[in-house]
Amino acid sequence: MTSFDALPTPAVLVNRDKVAANIHRMQATCSAHGVELRPHIKTHKMVAVARMQLAAGARGLTCAKLGEAEAMLPSGVREMFIAHSLVDPGKAPRLAALAAQLDDLRVGVTSEGQMEALSRVAAATGRKLNVMLAVDTGLNREGVRSDEAAVKLATLLARSAHLVLRGLYCHEGHFYGVDPATSADQAEAMISRLDQVRKSIDPQLAIWPGCSVTARVIAEHSAGRVQAVRPGAYMFGDLSLARTTGVMSPADVAVEILATVIDRPEPGLALIDAGSKTFSSDRTPLNLFGAAADGRDINVVRVNEEHGYLRGSEVDSLRIGDRIRLVPAHVCTVINLTDTVIVTDGQQAIGTWLVDARGRTQ
Numbered sequence: 001m002t003s004f005d006a007l008p009t010p011a012v013l014v015n016r017d018k019v020a021a022n023i024h025r026m027q028a029t030c031s032a033h034g035v036e037l038r039p040h041i042k043t044h045k046m047v048a049v050a051r052m053q054l055a056a057g058a059r060g061l062t063c064a065k066l067g068e069a070e071a072m073l074p075s076g077v078r079e080m081f082i083a084h085s086l087v088d089p090g091k092a093p094r095l096a097a098l099a100a101q102l103d104d105l106r107v108g109v110t111s112e113g114q115m116e117a118l119s120r121v122a123a124a125t126g127r128k129l130n131v132m133l134a135v136d137t138g139l140n141r142e143g144v145r146s147d148e149a150a151v152k153l154a155t156l157l158a159r160s161a162h163l164v165l166r167g168l169y170c171h172e173g174h175f176y177g178v179d180p181a182t183s184a185d186q187a188e189a190m191i192s193r194l195d196q197v198r199k200s201i202d203p204q205l206a207i208w209p210g211c212s213v214t215a216r217v218i219a220e221h222s223a224g225r226v227q228a229v230r231p232g233a234y235m236f237g238d239l240s241l242a243r244t245t246g247v248m249s250p251a252d253v254a255v256e257i258l259a260t261v262i263d264r265p266e267p268g269l270a271l272i273d274a275g276s277k278t279f280s281s282d283r284t285p286l287n288l289f290g291a292a293a294d295g296r297d298i299n300v301v302r303v304n305e306e307h308g309y310l311r312g313s314e315v316d317s318l319r320i321g322d323r324i325r326l327v328p329a330h331v332c333t334v335i336n337l338t339d340t341v342i343v344t345d346g347q348q349a350i351g352t353w354l355v356d357a358r359g360r361t362q
């Protein structure tokens with residue numbers, strides 16, 4: 001056990017008990033409504049956390065990249081979904097090797113053009129690939145833009161020698177900007193639309209939405225229409241989930257950045273030893289990179305690579321050498337910047353976890 005004062009900074013602290021509680025809470029909601037949980041591992045990238053999710057009852061894991069999926073194999077996972085637009089035939093041997101080690105591997109089909117490229121990848125693997133068809137539900141990123149386009153793509157897939165359509169999926173990331181008062185209604189409208197699209201294609205298809213803002217409300221409204229949800233950030237939390245959208249309590253956020261005040265160049269400003277190489281460049285709609293974890297009005301309002309700028313009405317209470325714990329704006333990009341995280345019991349450091357899939361972007 002090591003006290004926080006003895007840790008070199010900046011350090012990423014992960015409260016083990018809060019992670020476990022967040023995992024169990026989401027799993028309990030999903031299980032109560034008969035919805036599978038297939039968490040996206042892009043947030044944690046850690047075998048240790050994947051093991052906790054699977055032990056709690058997660059049916060499988062979601063990832064963006066082949067490299068992430070490979071890195072998660074030691075967790076014992078049996079079902080994986082690569083929710084991304086795979087097009088490179090050069091990855092076929094790795095994809096075949098991955099499929100051989102799983103009971104079920106699914107890959108995203110995100111447009112007609114991408115489907116043609118993915119067919120060539122599948123042909124090169126020498127095996128049929130299970131696919132999920134991406135429907136854009138408002139993020140305007142990947143996915144068919146209309147219900148008619150979904151039906152057309154499904155018709156093409158039905159003729160494919162290499163791809164087998166198993167379901168529909170989406171990433172409704174635009175809900176991070178939806179008024180929380182209307183998000184339940186909007187989630188219901190989204191489920192109902194996906195259900196209609198499914199009925200026009202094949203009632204046996206699965207529906208797998210995926211976002212930490214909507215996961216709970218979708219499970220609660222599923223009424224048998226949604227088979228799985230794929231949230232990523234829910235078990236760690238950040239300012240986006242605890243403040244911007246309010247879907248989680250600030251007390252449940254499990255990740256903090258421990259930093260040291262390294263200078264006080266002028267009244268009202270403190271500099272810390274954590275900048276964009278720790279917080280990343282992601283910020284909240286209020287332009288905060290981080291905020292004091294203990295609720296004091298002290299915020300990270302600007303970052304350079306190795307400097308964070310703290311401002312707020314309580315910043316003048318800080319002295320050079322003080323330690324401060326800060327909740328980051330966006331946890332996924334923070335974790336990807338570090339090789340290991342410090343595991344804590346809330347009071348002290350009790351170990352480390354490796355970020356196994358760090359940098360596995362290929």
Ligand SMILES: Cc1ncc(COP(=O)(O)O)c(C=O)c1O
Nearest residue numbers: 040083171210211212231232233
């Ligand atoms: C395809 C996909 N699924 C699931 C998720 C998880 O969403 P969240 O970050 O809200 O947990 C993401 C996040 O970017 C995603 O891109």
